[in-house]
Amino acid sequence: MSARAPRRRLVRRLFLGQLMVILVGAGTLGAVAFLVAPPIFHDHIRRAVGPVSDVVAHHLDQALSETLLLALTIGILAAAAAATGVSWLLATRIALPVEELSRTADALAAGRLGERAPHPSAEDELADLTDAFNGMADVLEHTETTRRRLLADLAHELRTPLATIEAYHEGLADGVVEADADTVATLQDATGRLQRLVEDLSLVSSAEEGRLTYDLRPIELAELVGAAVDAVAPAARERGLHLETRTPGVPVIVEGDRDRLAQVLANLLRNALEHTSDDGSITASVTSTPDQAIVVISDTGVGIAPEHLPHVFERFFRADPSRRHVTGSGIGLTISRAIVQGHGGELTAHSDGPDTGASFTMRLPAATGP
Structure with missing residues (x-):
């Protein structure tokens, strides 16, 4: 009940505001008519018939007053009735989106995070407010x-x-x-x-939170990737996995923290090992562009469903909750993305769907010249 009363008050206040405008306009119209009409009327009488007796002038003034009063009364009442209807309609249309927003806010506060405010029919500021509110609700529900x-x-x-x-x-x-x-x-x-x-x-x-410190030094990325692949090679051989490294024939230099980037590569390779079945393959490739160094860790494993791709870097996320036997803390990919972002780069995931394998791409700014 407490949520409805303010919405009713809003409609009443909007309506009363419009009604005050109507009343002020009607009073102003009447005052102007009775102040301006008589002198003009008398001037026309003098021009048309000349001077008139006091009795005739009195009857003429009375006729003018009654005519003005009747005409203004009828006109103002008709205008007021029409304006009142329009005002009520406008007040209701303005208040309805606010009412829906208030109702949705009550639902969100009560824990029903799936509630959303309906989009208003008019594309105006209230529609923008509703879109922003629903966007906030989406973030809240996801969080x-x-x-x-x-x-x-x-x-x-x-x-x-x-x-x-x-x-x-x-x-x-x-x-x-x-x-x-x-x-x-x-x-x-x-x-x-x-x-x-x-x-x-x-x-x-x-x-x-950006509180990690990085010991940035020039790093030859192909050499770092090779060392990370060598570290997981025994585990790959034990399971019959084919492990391949592809590097360019020229050095690929980045400014980075060797230990932190090695941690990222270890996490990505470990993730590939955990999600690739025996006799599968894992490939680590290094390429570069004039402004970027790129590392891609791809596998022929279980793949990632499209609806899960946006969430693979979230803490403890598992596309298949039944896979509880995997090793690690469950936040290796989250740590990896945060470290890469701390180096001014980005880490992304791609998969064509289940059973099609997956690839993780790390992009880092290429080192500038000496």
Whole structure:
């Protein structure tokens, strides 16, 4: 009820404002008519018939007054009736989009984030306001969806190593698990996973907020890509994956932080390994233009559906939620994009759809001359 009263007041205020204009206009019209008409009427009488007696003049003035009063009354009433209808229509049409915006705002405040205000029929400032409001609601809904998914995935990422630690702790306490090298290794792996998750969360927050510092130096990009490919080669050979590096015959130099860019390449290659089936292939290629250095990591893996492409760089996003067994913290791509953007570049993803493979393209500004 509290949301409806202000909207009714708005219609009434708009209508009363228009009615005040009508009343002021009618009063002004009457005053002007009674001030201007008699002198003009008397002048025409003198010109037409000459001087008249006081009795005739009195009757003429009375006739003029009654005629003016009747005509103005009828005219003003007719105009007021028409203007009142038009004013009510305009007030309602103006208030309706505001009413819808208010109703939608109430729904959003109540947690119904899928609500949207209908677009007004007229293309005016109210339509622009409605579009901006709905755009804000879209961002709000997407942010809330991301927040809920992030919390759910974060809980899952924490649950697995914590469950391992808890189980081994209980086993050690009950004497059913021996404190041997395998137990220590398992516990170290679980705590290491928790540590990596915490570090990655801190890193991505710092990177997205622009708080990371970079040790920028000239880097030969093909050499850096080759080293990153060599690092994952044993894992690729173990699964029968074909790993290929394509580099130009000339140096490709960028100004960058070697460790941070190596981290990006490691994340992209690890992502390709996780999503490419055995006996598939992964290709890392380096090319350049006069103003850009380009690295493309492509694979023949599971691919990405079109509706998932805009979200692959979001924290903990998984196109297939059932793939919980993949390694890593779930924010490697988020960190990678933030680091690349910190270097003044961009990181994009492309796929023609499921089972068609995927490619990730890193573009960095080419180093200027010495």
